[in-house]
Amino acid sequence: MNRSVALLKLVFLTPAVVGLGVFAFVPIVASVVLSLFHWDLLSAPTFAGADNYAALVQDASLWSSLVNTLGYVVIGVIAQIAISLGLALLVDSLRWRWVKAATRSVFFFPLVLSAASVSIFMKYFFDENFGVVNWFLSVLGVPAVPWFTSPVGAYALVIIVYVWQNVGFTFLLFLGGLAQIPEDVREAAMLDGAGPWQRFRSVTMPLLSPTTLTASVMAIISGFQIFEQPFVLTAGGPGDSTQSMVMSIYEKGFRDLDFGSASAIGVVLLLIILLVTAVQFRLSRRFVFYQ
Amino acid sequence: MTAHAPATLRPNGPAPARPRSVPSPGRLLGNVGKASLLVVALVLTLGPVIWTVSTSFRTPAESFTLPPQLFPASPTIDAYTQVFASIDFWMLVYNSVLVTALITASQMFSAAFAGYVFARYPSRGMSAAFALVLVTLMVPIQVTIIPVFMIVRGMGLSDTLLALIIPAIPTAFGTFLMRQHFRSVPAELGEAAMVDGAGPWRTFFSVYLPLGWPAMAIVGVLAFNSHWNEFFRPLVLELSEKNFTLPLGLVTLQGNLGTGSVSVVLAGVVLAALPAIIVFLFGQRALRSGLTSGAIK
Numbered sequence: 001m002n003r004s005v006a007l008l009k010l011v012f013l014t015p016a017v018v019g020l021g022v023f024a025f026v027p028i029v030a031s032v033v034l035s036l037f038h039w040d041l042l043s044a045p046t047f048a049g050a051d052n053y054a055a056l057v058q059d060a061s062l063w064s065s066l067v068n069t070l071g072y073v074v075i076g077v078i079a080q081i082a083i084s085l086g087l088a089l090l091v092d093s094l095r096w097r098w099v100k101a102a103t104r105s106v107f108f109f110p111l112v113l114s115a116a117s118v119s120i121f122m123k124y125f126f127d128e129n130f131g132v133v134n135w136f137l138s139v140l141g142v143p144a145v146p147w148f149t150s151p152v153g154a155y156a157l158v159i160i161v162y163v164w165q166n167v168g169f170t171f172l173l174f175l176g177g178l179a180q181i182p183e184d185v186r187e188a189a190m191l192d193g194a195g196p197w198q199r200f201r202s203v204t205m206p207l208l209s210p211t212t213l214t215a216s217v218m219a220i221i222s223g224f225q226i227f228e229q230p231f232v233l234t235a236g237g238p239g240d241s242t243q244s245m246v247m248s249i250y251e252k253g254f255r256d257l258d259f260g261s262a263s264a265i266g267v268v269l270l271l272i273i274l275l276v277t278a279v280q281f282r283l284s285r286r287f288v289f290y291q
Numbered sequence: 292m293t294a295h296a297p298a299t300l301r302p303n304g305p306a307p308a309r310p311r312s313v314p315s316p317g318r319l320l321g322n323v324g325k326a327s328l329l330v331v332a333l334v335l336t337l338g339p340v341i342w343t344v345s346t347s348f349r350t351p352a353e354s355f356t357l358p359p360q361l362f363p364a365s366p367t368i369d370a371y372t373q374v375f376a377s378i379d380f381w382m383l384v385y386n387s388v389l390v391t392a393l394i395t396a397s398q399m400f401s402a403a404f405a406g407y408v409f410a411r412y413p414s415r416g417m418s419a420a421f422a423l424v425l426v427t428l429m430v431p432i433q434v435t436i437i438p439v440f441m442i443v444r445g446m447g448l449s450d451t452l453l454a455l456i457i458p459a460i461p462t463a464f465g466t467f468l469m470r471q472h473f474r475s476v477p478a479e480l481g482e483a484a485m486v487d488g489a490g491p492w493r494t495f496f497s498v499y500l501p502l503g504w505p506a507m508a509i510v511g512v513l514a515f516n517s518h519w520n521e522f523f524r525p526l527v528l529e530l531s532e533k534n535f536t537l538p539l540g541l542v543t544l545q546g547n548l549g550t551g552s553v554s555v556v557l558a559g560v561v562l563a564a565l566p567a568i569i570v571f572l573f574g575q576r577a578l579r580s581g582l583t584s585g586a587i588k
Contacts (some may be wrong), residue, residue: 001475003410004490004491005491008408008409008491008492008495009412010409011404011406011497012404012405012408013404013408013420015397015400015401015460016401016404016405016406016424016461016462016466017404017405017424017461018461019422019425019458019460019461020423020424020461020463020466021423022426022442023439023442023457023458023461024430024435024461024463025426026425026429026438026442027435027439027442028430028434028435029428029440030435030437030438030441031434031435031437031438034437034441035437055446061321065501069537070455084534086328087494090325090328090329090332093325093330096471100480103329103333105575106333106337107332107336107337107581108575109337109340110336110340110519111334111516111563111582112516112519112564112567112568112570112571113422114519114520114522114537114538114544114563114564114567115520115522115524116538116539116541116542117538117560117563117564120541120542120545120549120556120557120560121339121343121544121560122339123344123557124557125339125342125343127355129357130357132338132339132342132359135357135358135359154576156298162341164336166334169582172579172582172583173583176583187536188320189388189442217518224385225431227433227522227523228522232497232542242432246433246523249433249434249436249437250436250523250526250527253436253527254440254441254527255435255519259437259441262437263437263438265577266433266434266435266436266437267434269433269434269435270430273429273430273431274301274429277429278558
């Protein structure tokens with residue numbers, strides 16, 4: 001019987017644990033190691049020490065991909081959190097259940113599409129000359145926005161398309177968080193004569209703070225991985241103006257065959273993600289109000 | 292809080308008149324504002340999608356009609372036949388179906404198997420193995436793609452569909468989810484089966500596995516959604532067109548599609564989205580709880 005249990009453990013654990021070890025854990029360690037080498041896949045790797053990192057610091061286009069990505073995260077996450085919180089409050093306050101369910105489905109829908117497909121149709125939707133968006137702006141009397149030919153327009157486009165698709169995710173988190181706030185707490189505040197704004201500030205927001213923290217952290221981490229939108233919509237252009245860090249990993253590695261530098265960018269990205277996660281743990285202990 | 296209880300609050304008396312029955316001007320204005328905000332948000336969310344579907348049924352001459360029309364003036368499925376004529380669309384479909392189906396099935400089972408062992412046989416060694424799972428949960432594929440590419444190449448799998456499938460058999464998140472799920476099953480159930488003479492294998496397959504299906508469905512729907520739509524790994528791991536999946540094919544073969552009109556490209560986009568939309572319609576609840584369960588720490 002004991003041998004049978006041991007065999008079951010071995011057989012059941014192997015696919016997941018060995019698989020994750022080989023295809024996820026080893027690669028984490030390997031990217032750190034690779035980042036210390038020069039390797040173009042054709043000749044043998046040579047030790048580079050911190051050369052790849054030093055080169056990163058000096059490479060202007062890599063700096064702009066880092067700065068662009070930080071900007072995507074800051075602007076994109078703030079927009080995403082603000083819009084999704086607003087939508088969640090709105091949908092949560094609806095009285096008819098079927099309207100609630102239907103609107104929830106609509107705001108969630110873009111998540112089931114592929115980011116690549118979304119970027120393809122948004123490219124035509126935002127077309128500078130024939131697109132629906134610039135036509136609508138012209139109706140409002142706003143001059144055509146150069147969505148693809150100006151750095152600012154292209155940058156805004158990438159953020160808009162990214163937020164459009166991802167807002168549904170944090171929306172679902174907020175809607176779940178709102179559903180957990182007990183009805184009697186809100187009613188008590190109402191009976192105490194608190195207005196809508198006061199109820200939001202002093203009751204809803206504090207009780208929603210664990211959700212807000214998790215939603216922000218998850219949005220930040222996925223924001224750092226932005227790739228399809230700039231890759232498909234703008235190819236990183238004009239110039240380097242919409243280039244993201246993951247695009248730089250892809251191009252350094254698979255276009256320039258500079259696997260050492262590509263790994264170094266990956267390590268930087270990894271450190272940023274670990275830092276964000278660590279900050280989350282600290283913050284959740286200090287500021288978040290758990291009921 | 293009780294100190295401020297208003298005089299109108301009588302526990303057993305009739306409920307106080309609800310202010311809703313006669314809406315005050317302020318409340319009415321609030322409701323109108325709420326409704327219009329909701330309509331704007333719905334239009335902004337669905338607008339691009341409806342435009343895409345509608346344009347895919349237009350003739351080339353009509354495809355950029357402005358102002359945008361909800362329905363094509365002369366609806367045609369030419370763009371759809373054009374998709375199949377200009378690129379090997381069936382091959383993209385075949386690759387995507389094969390890759391996604393195999394990944395989905397293997398993630399469901401690899402996660403259920405490992406999650407079960409983690410939940411049912413805790414020990415120090417198990418905790419170490421589970422810690423490894425949790426570490427990999429935090430690190431996205433974009434960060435480790437270079438070593439993954441090397442490992443796949445070393446295994447002689449580069450530019451094959453197996454390059455996409457094999458590294459995606461295990462799932463850290465799914466394993467975590469299944470462990471949580473099986474931990475909520477009372478241990479007495481397994482012990483009772485053992486007493487009745489069932490060995491460890493029988494106990495799993497006839498007692499635990501049937502109880503695991505709801506959570507496995509969540510793992511499956513999540514796996515389907517992310518791998519059907521996946522772009523980054525195929526872009527890096529597949530070189531020849533014959534191994535392209537739908538998202539990769541649509542992006543890289545846009546040039547071949549777009550020669551006539553955007554309608555053809557958009558028809559491709561619509562076709563590629565259909566299976567995901569079907570899963571959305573029938574598996575929405577599982578998908579929602581799967582996506583948000585990552586947030587419960």
